Amino acid sequence: MIPVSCYLVLSGILFVCGLLGFLIKRNIITIFMSIELMLNGVNLSFVAFAAQWHALSGQVFVFFVMVVAAAEAAVGLAIIIAVYRTRETLNVDQVNLLKL
Amino acid sequence: MFHLILFLFFGAICVGGAVNLLAQSHPINSALSLIVVMGSLAAEYLLLGAEFLAAIQVIVYAGAIMVLFLITIMLLNAGKEERTKGSRVAILIGVPGVLIGGVLVTWTLLHRSDMPSVPIGALKGDPSDIARLLFHQFLLPFEVTSVLILIAIMGAVVLASRPEAIARRHYGDEAPEETRELVASGKDH
Numbered sequence: 001m002i003p004v005s006c007y008l009v010l011s012g013i014l015f016v017c018g019l020l021g022f023l024i025k026r027n028i029i030t031i032f033m034s035i036e037l038m039l040n041g042v043n044l045s046f047v048a049f050a051a052q053w054h055a056l057s058g059q060v061f062v063f064f065v066m067v068v069a070a071a072e073a074a075v076g077l078a079i080i081i082a083v084y085r086t087r088e089t090l091n092v093d094q095v096n097l098l099k100l
Numbered sequence: 101m102f103h104l105i106l107f108l109f110f111g112a113i114c115v116g117g118a119v120n121l122l123a124q125s126h127p128i129n130s131a132l133s134l135i136v137v138m139g140s141l142a143a144e145y146l147l148l149g150a151e152f153l154a155a156i157q158v159i160v161y162a163g164a165i166m167v168l169f170l171i172t173i174m175l176l177n178a179g180k181e182e183r184t185k186g187s188r189v190a191i192l193i194g195v196p197g198v199l200i201g202g203v204l205v206t207w208t209l210l211h212r213s214d215m216p217s218v219p220i221g222a223l224k225g226d227p228s229d230i231a232r233l234l235f236h237q238f239l240l241p242f243e244v245t246s247v248l249i250l251i252a253i254m255g256a257v258v259l260a261s262r263p264e265a266i267a268r269r270h271y272g273d274e275a276p277e278e279t280r281e282l283v284a285s286g287k288d289h
Binding site: 005008025029047056066069070081090091 | 103107114118121134138145150152172175176186191194195206209212216219222223224230233248252256
């Protein structure tokens, strides 16, 4: 028996790591991976609360979050490829214009 | 006791992978440590009794999405990231702020005494129960996500395609110059 708050603390640590990566990383792909890390942290808290309340809908919500994350990854990586083609860089500090 | 040891073991791997993601400067190392995080999270889901989620965590997240990331990193030949002035400012302000927030959240959660404890495999519900819920109560969102996935696929194809390559495929190498320019400027689609 371990308290639900332990799982929530783990999910909070993962979210904080993702947030930190989002702030300090300069490579656009790593920033994108930090977003995935944050989504994973939130998923863990969904499952922990589902275990607390004995509710299955928490698991269904995690399923939907995963679907949206997959769609987001496909579109986001396509955008990254398009950005790299026009600017030849992955550094977000150098991508500061919407139009060339 | 055994439950606690398993939780701490996989939790430590999880946090270690997440910290390693931040510490590495090469994106491919970050992606590999993210796979470690997702794998150990799948183990945490198993501890909570969510077998279905553990399976799709490994298949969809650690499998499909991370392969997409790795292929993009290799395709773009991403090298080490360089430090800039903006990133130093972000480290100076961001690290303390986020750490304070994390400590506050942890402290609040650990001092809540009304949080119940869960035994190993606390979640009841095998994949058939989830499927029943998904295809009855959540049928409309489920169908909407299929549209979302379709749009995402089309968006990815359009965004990542090269207009010049499309023009060459449609008109061959002897396409008139103005046709190529028209296609390259994006007016064709």
